[in-house]
Amino acid sequence: MAVQTAIRRFNKRFRRTVSFDYNDIDEYQLEITTYCNAACPQCPRNLSGGNLNPYMPLVRLSREAIDTAFLPELCTRLRQIFFCGSYGDPIMHPDFLDILRDFRKKSPELWLYIHTNGGVHNTDWWEELAHIINGYGKIDFGIDGLEDTNHLYRQGVNFGQAIDNAQAFIRAGGKAQWNFIVFKHNEHQLRTASILSKIIGFENILFRGTGRFLNHETLEEQDTWKVTPRKADPYEIEVTSIDEYRNSSMKRLNDLKAEYPDMKDYFDSTPIKCDACMGNKVTITAEGLVLPCNFFEHNLYDARFKDRNTMPGANDLHFINNKNQVEKFINTYGKDNLNINKYDLQTILDNNFWNDLIGSWNKKLDAGRLFECAFTCGQKLTKVWDQNKTVKNTYRYYITGNKRGLGLSLSEYFFADGRSRVDGFDITSDVEAIVDQSVHYDVFINNAFDGPPDEAHANYAQVNLLMAVYKRWKELNKTGWIFNIGSVGEQSIVAPDPAFETYRVAKAALSHASKQCTAGFRQGLVPFKTTLITPDRLDTPLSRSRDSWTGNGIDCEDIAKFIEYTINVNSNTVIDEIVLYVNLTHD
Ligand code: SF4
Numbered sequence: 001m002a003v004q005t006a007i008r009r010f011n012k013r014f015r016r017t018v019s020f021d022y023n024d025i026d027e028y029q030l031e032i033t034t035y036c037n038a039a040c041p042q043c044p045r046n047l048s049g050g051n052l053n054p055y056m057p058l059v060r061l062s063r064e065a066i067d068t069a070f071l072p073e074l075c076t077r078l079r080q081i082f083f084c085g086s087y088g089d090p091i092m093h094p095d096f097l098d099i100l101r102d103f104r105k106k107s108p109e110l111w112l113y114i115h116t117n118g119g120v121h122n123t124d125w126w127e128e129l130a131h132i133i134n135g136y137g138k139i140d141f142g143i144d145g146l147e148d149t150n151h152l153y154r155q156g157v158n159f160g161q162a163i164d165n166a167q168a169f170i171r172a173g174g175k176a177q178w179n180f181i182v183f184k185h186n187e188h189q190l191r192t193a194s195i196l197s198k199i200i201g202f203e204n205i206l207f208r209g210t211g212r213f214l215n216h217e218t219l220e221e222q223d224t225w226k227v228t229p230r231k232a233d234p235y236e237i238e239v240t241s242i243d244e245y246r247n248s249s250m251k252r253l254n255d256l257k258a259e260y261p262d263m264k265d266y267f268d269s270t271p272i273k274c275d276a277c278m279g280n281k282v283t284i285t286a287e288g289l290v291l292p293c294n295f296f297e298h299n300l301y302d303a304r305f306k307d308r309n310t311m312p313g314a315n316d317l318h319f320i321n322n323k324n325q326v327e328k329f330i331n332t333y334g335k336d337n338l339n340i341n342k343y344d345l346q347t348i349l350d351n352n353f354w355n356d357l358i359g360s361w362n363k364k365l366d367a368g369r370l371f372e373c374a375f376t377c378g379q380k381l382t383k384v385w386d387q388n389k390t391v392k393n394t395y396r397y398y399i400t401g402n403k404r405g406l407g408l409s410l411s412e413y414f415f416a417d418g419r420s421r422v423d424g425f426d427i428t429s430d431v432e433a434i435v436d437q438s439v440h441y442d443v444f445i446n447n448a449f450d451g452p453p454d455e456a457h458a459n460y461a462q463v464n465l466l467m468a469v470y471k472r473w474k475e476l477n478k479t480g481w482i483f484n485i486g487s488v489g490e491q492s493i494v495a496p497d498p499a500f501e502t503y504r505v506a507k508a509a510l511s512h513a514s515k516q517c518t519a520g521f522r523q524g525l526v527p528f529k530t531t532l533i534t535p536d537r538l539d540t541p542l543s544r545s546r547d548s549w550t551g552n553g554i555d556c557e558d559i560a561k562f563i564e565y566t567i568n569v570n571s572n573t574v575i576d577e578i579v580l581y582v583n584l585t586h587d
């Protein structure tokens with residue numbers, strides 16, 4: 001209960017919801033079936049594209065169970081229902097259109113989002129689907145190649161049929177995106193696929209860099225994966241050779257292992273940024289189990305946890321006394337107690353399971369931290385989230401000076417990682433180490449100042465650090481955002497004592513350097529964006545403690561919101577500076 005209380009206090013402070021409270025959850029992911037027409041080699045519903053996974057239950061969530069669980073008043077407040085499963089494709093559910101109609105009847109504007117391979121039904125069915133969605137929803141079609149390549153991964157899906165179905169859906173008014181996993185065998189087709197997607201009318205084509213070649217036991221990425229179809233000869237699929245489409249975490253894997261010679265140390269210590277919590281969402285499996293995410297369901301039924309030779313294997317840390325840790329955790333609370341076929345959603349979300357899950361993230365592995373959470377939602381091995389960099393709430397943040405003042409506030413807001421002098425890191429002397437860290441993150445906030453400003457050692461360290469990060473990110477052709485925390489003090493002499501000039505001049509230099517880096521993106525020299533944030537006096541415990549405090553300062557949450565806004569502007573746009581002033585004598 002203490003954890004939940006702390007989280008509520010935190011929410012109140014930042015007006016963000018980070019709990020699994022029934023009233024806060026605004027998205028449910030529904031796996032309505034574990035049946036599928038396809039046999040993708042890296043999907044856990046089958047063994048490398050061949051026989052069915054014998055441990056997976058073949059089940060469907062009934063229309064009645066869904067109808068009972070999702071009361072009209074719940075549907076009207078939800079943001080989204082996401083139809084996507086660990087083991088099945090929603091279009092295989094015989095009642096799928098009726099299930100959608102039920103939701104639409106309860107809430108005309110509820111966003112209905114679907115992931116599918118698009119490979120079954122005729123075009124009439126897809127037109128009807130568009131009419132039911134009625135503009136409030138979207139479909140992502142998983143089509144990994146063209147006529148001669150799609151079936152190498154989406155075994156069992158006819159490319160022409162999937163394209164016809166997508167086209168029928170779009171012509172009937174449906175919004176659609178093409179998701180294309182890039183492999184060696186289809187990497188020569190990206191341009192053609194982009195053109196085709198425009199002709200058909202997809203809103204977008206997303207080229208995904210898969211992390212599924214990672215062997216979870218050895219933590220090595222394999223170059224190839226052997227496909228063993230049921231009725232054809234085995235063949236291999238390979239990781240793409242195009243650097244831009246390789247999974248970013250896989251590219252950084254060796255650096256991570258160099259930093260943590262024993263990877264258990266990483267899994268033990270990495271802050272966990274729970275995708276479910278951050279997105280205010282939970283998942284419901286085809287059996288009716290309410291779980292935080294698909295990864296928990298994988299732990300229950302993926303063959304690799306039962307027979308460790310099944311690719312991509314399982315890490316030793318998934319097990320405690322030979323028992324799967326997540327499965328044991330779920331069983332402690334009783335599967336029935338988490339099942340919508342037995343209880344209503346509010347009762348299920350009131351179960352201690354959820355508080356104890358949140359509480360586990362602050363523990364060490366030996367004391368109950370769930371390895372799956374550290375593996376999937378840690379800060380530096382982010383292979384799942386690197387596949388789709390348009391989902392902004394999966395971004396990882398790194399902040400210098402993260403232990404007090406603005407740095408601490410931003411850290412709490414973004415669930416960021418970072419370093420400060422408290423940890424023995426100093427931006428004047430540990431530039432290389434901080435640069436090494438920065439490459440693992442999407443957003444780098446250059447916040448710490450090398451002051452105090454009247455000290456001789458103030459040596460433009462913020463500028464030096466910016467230049468070093470810029471140089472490394474440029475070498476790596478890395479995408480992301482750099483934010484530099486400047487000060488309006490650079491625009492005027494802040495004190496009569498000339499010693500304070502170090503502060504003013506250092507912040508003025510940072511302003512100049514930051515804008516040069518911004519120009520780097522504008523001129524197409526680098527793919528990442530740089531923004532300067534120039535605040536007046538901040539409202540932090542530190543500034544409140546000073547004699548000069550007048551009761552007025554910039555709310556740190558406002559700065560966090562500007563950072564969010566900056567990240568969300570169009571991909572071709574960069575904001576070079578945000579300036580915030582405060583009326584120091586405001587009543
Ligand atoms: S289409 Fe989806 S559910 Fe079906 S086999 Fe492929 S990844 Fe698995």
Ligand code: SF4
Pocket residue numbers: 272273274275276277292293295296372373374376377
């Ligand atoms: S793996 Fe753990 S931390 Fe990640 S989304 Fe699932 S419950 Fe949350």
